[in-house]
Amino acid sequence: MRAPLWAAMAVVLSVSTLAGPLRAAERETRIPDAALAQAAQLREKALASDLGYRITESLTTEVGPRLAGSEADARAVAWAEAKFRELGYDKVWLEPVTFPKWERRSERAEVVGKHRQPLALTALGGSPAGTVEAEVVRFADLAALEAAPAGSLAGKIAFVDYRMQRARDGAGYGPGSRVRSRAPSAAIRAGAAAFLMRSAGTDSHRNPHTGITRYDDGLTPIPSAALAVPDADQLARLLAKGPVRVRVALDCGWDGTATSHNVIGEIRGSKKPDEVVIIGGHLDSWDLGTGAIDDAAGVGLTMAAAKLIGEIKPRPARTIRVIAYANEEQGLHGGKAYAAAHANAVAKHQIGAESDFGAGRIYAYSSSAPAHAQAADKQIAAALAPLGIEHTPGTGGPGPDIGPIAEKGMAWARLAQDGSDYFDYHHTPDDTFDKIDPQALAQNVAAYAVFAYLAASAEGDFGSQLKAVTPPAE
Template sequence: MRFACLLFSLALAAPAAAHNPTRIPDAAFDTATRLRAQALADGTAWQVLESLTTEVGPRLAGSEADARAVAWAKAKFVELGYDKVWTEPVTFPKWERRSEHAEVVGDQAQPLVVTALGGSPGGTVEAEVVRFADLAALEAAAPGSLAGKIAFVDYRMARARDGSGYGPGSRVRSRGPSTAIGKGAIGYLMRSAGTDSHRMPHTGMTRFDEGLTPIPSAALAAPDADQLARLLALGPTRVRLALDVGWNGEYTSQNVIGEMTGASKPDEVVLIGGHLDSWDLGTGAIDDGAGVAVTMAAGHLIGLLDRRPARTLRVVAFANEEQGLHGGKAYAEAHAGAVARHQIVAESDFGAGRIYAFNTSAPDHARAAVDRIAQALAPLGIATSDKGGPGPDVGPIAGKGAAWAWLGQDGTDYFDLHHTPDDTLDKVDPAALAQNAAAYTVFAYLAAQAEGGFGSAPAPATQD
């Protein structure tokens, strides 16, 4: 998850014409009640997640495993009974990780556990380290003051249920290297953007401002950041950072799409999904195998109904979210002319913690239907909220005017695992995963069966 859990709201244009109130028929509500119980007892989401993380494993965008993941997703949609399965191309620059190493040199020589930041160049640097408590302190350093040195930003990310601590933490990763270059640094280290205290460094993308020569950039595991800070408190400390990583041409992956065709309005779609790629350190169970599994399972369960809902349910396994929302952006461009036919969109990309909150961008005329969906979600422990926003990969089409829904997962422990070698299947609670699947099944079915819309309409063109 690149921002994975960053929650944001998009303003959608108010429709020019008056609308009849959108409503959920009683029969649909009764069916959703049965679906909810069925989903809680169903093991499809777990089986899909186990299959993906075992048979494919880590799925770094552009790697050999990326291609295997695409083939896996196509086959899994077919196995789960989807009516239509296809792919759409997504092209992006290819970044590779080959090896990474860091060590303190000199009288206190010892290894440090690091991982290269995505987008970092390769190279080896050895220099004295200068510590900064946070990004603001680095920004305040005098130009040229880090000439020939390695910058180290020792910012501790705050734990939060909604993941709000990730914003400041991820900015250390995304903005820190360019800032350090501006001060003259030849290398960059940061305390991982995470909330654990394990020797498990967190990777993630960084970017370099145009015109700058990139420098080797890496994240330290939390205990190693503590160790380096203690060494620096004793006196000048030199570190050798060696990264064999970098960009290697372009790669074309695929968004993989499965549909359960609607009974009476097949050209209108409810879109749910997750992203298929993962970082390469773990097996991508929480980020975002769980999202793919939950939404695939929801479509499967809806597809088993004797009578399908009115609208088509579309599930998308998005390509390369981690390195820049490439799959979501490609989908939005490919379907820009069909925004109004997207009834509503939602994405699961915040792990596998229990869903506790629900919100949408729906306008007032859909409020009764939203309240009815909330009523159907309430027995799962889900309350209506005024927070949230579209998931990362559905954000681009939401920006073009598609209505969105947010099913907020408990992310209290999410950043203990996020982008680390510890993102593995054993960290997922099967009961919580089933609760997620039940929530997405209920939401998607009721949205697809609603009489009336949730406000999707092409957004007004912006002026430069």
């Protein structure tokens, strides 16, 4: 005898109601107790190791500044490939990255007239060459310059005197970097012959901060440079006394294209070697210092973290992939190339994290882990807590070079470094190896080792799948 229709529907509804929680429970990502115990030992081993410090010293000393597309950039690629092999990585390879090549040759500026004196400045990346002598017009910020009427700066030099604010999380850099990227085009629209800005930095040293700038389509670029902070102060004081003429002479510019490489090393997983956790930093640097905090430290600490994971027996289930990205500084070229080359394998990327904010101690951890991976995310956070790292879910975003693949659906994690003094040195001649604290760097190595090992050991995933995503800003 057939059951009444309502009874049959009730049975189906009951089964489906039970199946929902059952499927969720089956899918919940967790980390085995054995991996958590191993991570505690790994954390202590990394804290006692100076490997990350020694790798960072090697890159900054043996290669030095690594402007993208330069001869030193090519030596950095060779260095990274050799270092991965020296450290015993299982697989090492190069992926080409092609981009426009910008060169810096010489730069100088001076106040002319009765207050004649030199000014310390540096060309912004992407600036053309040129010599301009003209009256300076000061603007307090980007908005003031953008409000200048067309033609109002004809034959003059625009000077944006915006003072960047110090913050542990680097929040002041957004407004400062927007001056660098947008103000030259605003100056051109107002008719300016050249552009100057107070450096996007928080120091009080006579070291100007460089960085890439852009010019909007259809505009003819003008010489653009950043003044050291004390020199911006000096120019502002002179302008308060009356009109000031400045002579700016830049010899720099684009020169064809260059091909560098993302350098990639892997510590292969024991059970799921085709699934990867990615960590890394960018290999290139600006040419004024030796690129120690930006970003030799990121390369050094992630190379060391994966090396230490490789010494564990048994290894984690998944592969740890370390990427030394090409040409981050001039437009995330390496990160974009990696995302394009590996788009079809996004689901094989368990999760990724990047170190590109100096070498200060890590103070916070967060990730994009979806609901089904929250338990594992909390387990990782608990393993990081003894390092003084707070769990701050819902904050931050992916690093710059993993941003492009995060936009394609890869899960990301943020290990937030203390950047209180980062912008004292960022993009200046002062970005040198002596600025790195060995103990702070060891804490970074420990954090990345614990994070990558546990993510690679997890039973379940962190939500990576090929889809369009708009990640939050870092």
